[in-house]
Amino acid sequence: QDQLSIMLQPKVECQSGALVGFEVLARWQHPQMGNIPPDQFIAIAEHNQLIDTLTEVIFNKALHWFSAFCAERQAAASVSTGKHLLCSINISALSLKNLQLFNLLDQLCRHHQIPAEQIMLELTETGAMDDTLASLDILTRLRMKGFQLSIDDFGTGFSSMLQLVRMPFSEVKVDKSFVMTAQHSRESQLVIKAIIDLAHSLDMVVIAEGIEDADTLQFLQQLGCDKAQGYFIGKPLHDHQITDWLA
Ligand code: C2E
Ligand code: CA
Ligand code: CA
Numbered sequence: 001q002d003q004l005s006i007m008l009q010p011k012v013e014c015q016s017g018a019l020v021g022f023e024v025l026a027r028w029q030h031p032q033m034g035n036i037p038p039d040q041f042i043a044i045a046e047h048n049q050l051i052d053t054l055t056e057v058i059f060n061k062a063l064h065w066f067s068a069f070c071a072e073r074q075a076a077a078s079v080s081t082g083k084h085l086l087c088s089i090n091i092s093a094l095s096l097k098n099l100q101l102f103n104l105l106d107q108l109c110r111h112h113q114i115p116a117e118q119i120m121l122e123l124t125e126t127g128a129m130d131d132t133l134a135s136l137d138i139l140t141r142l143r144m145k146g147f148q149l150s151i152d153d154f155g156t157g158f159s160s161m162l163q164l165v166r167m168p169f170s171e172v173k174v175d176k177s178f179v180m181t182a183q184h185s186r187e188s189q190l191v192i193k194a195i196i197d198l199a200h201s202l203d204m205v206v207i208a209e210g211i212e213d214a215d216t217l218q219f220l221q222q223l224g225c226d227k228a229q230g231y232f233i234g235k236p237l238h239d240h241q242i243t244d245w246l247a
């Protein structure tokens with residue numbers, strides 16, 4: 001019934017604050033029940049074999065918005081600034097075995113004339129690391145199509161170093177539970193530092209999510225974190241709110 005929509009949360013360069021892209025977040029506005037949080041309806045979709053359809057719907061809406069956004073920026077700046085932006089989309093662990101879905105996503109990129117290189121697929125650590133060999137096969141195929149891969153919620157799962165080295169990820173996303181407690185927890189600080197060092201030694205880009213204040217952003221800058229995301233930088237926005245946020 002077309003009740004799903006998307007919100008866009010900005011991702012910026014940690015040091016300069018320059019925009020690097022957006023994460024697409026699904027929203028469900030139910031006519032009677034109001035706003036249903038994704039933590040609830042994603043799980044329901046997963047349990048009812050509807051998650052691939054949901055991914056397709058969200059992906060389509062995301063590309064529709066993203067191609068218009070990039071075109072607008074390019075026209076406004078008269079340089080190809082839109083070309084360097086990334087659009088990050090969440091992929092459920094359950095979809096990882098569905099090659100057909102990824103062929104479809106590839107087709108959608110062509111349809112919207114967006115190079116796969118500008119699409120970052122965010123996969124959760126536990127999902128990505130289950131059944132390593134099958135995951136490695138499909139992730140490698142996705143990389144060969146040009147998609148970028150991000151390992152989401154990193155630090156909360158149980159992946160080994162070896163798995164991380166073998167998997168073709170380009171980005172590691174430090175879980176917000178560490179970032180949101182960094183100011184008060186030495187343990188969180190150590191975990192964040194270790195993840196940044198590990199990712200850099202593997203030539204991966206690190207992004208921290210859940211940055212809610214200036215002190216946390218500064219802490220991450222000092223550690224050499226590459227990218228930043230969180231309420232302090234920008235909350236998830238409706239597409240019509242982006243111009244104001246940018247200004
Ligand atoms: P996630 O992928 O870890 O997304 C980040 C969540 O953290 C988002 O919640 C975002 O609004 C929130 N967040 C961002 N910055 C901050 C901050 O500074 N402080 C706090 N407290 N929270 C922050 P949201 O939108 O409720 O999404 C929750 C989860 O639902 C996502 O977690 C993701 O796992 C799932 N999800 C959302 N959209 C989709 C989708 O299209 N497909 C799939 N498969 N999962 C989705
Ligand atoms: Ca995510
Ligand atoms: Ca996350």
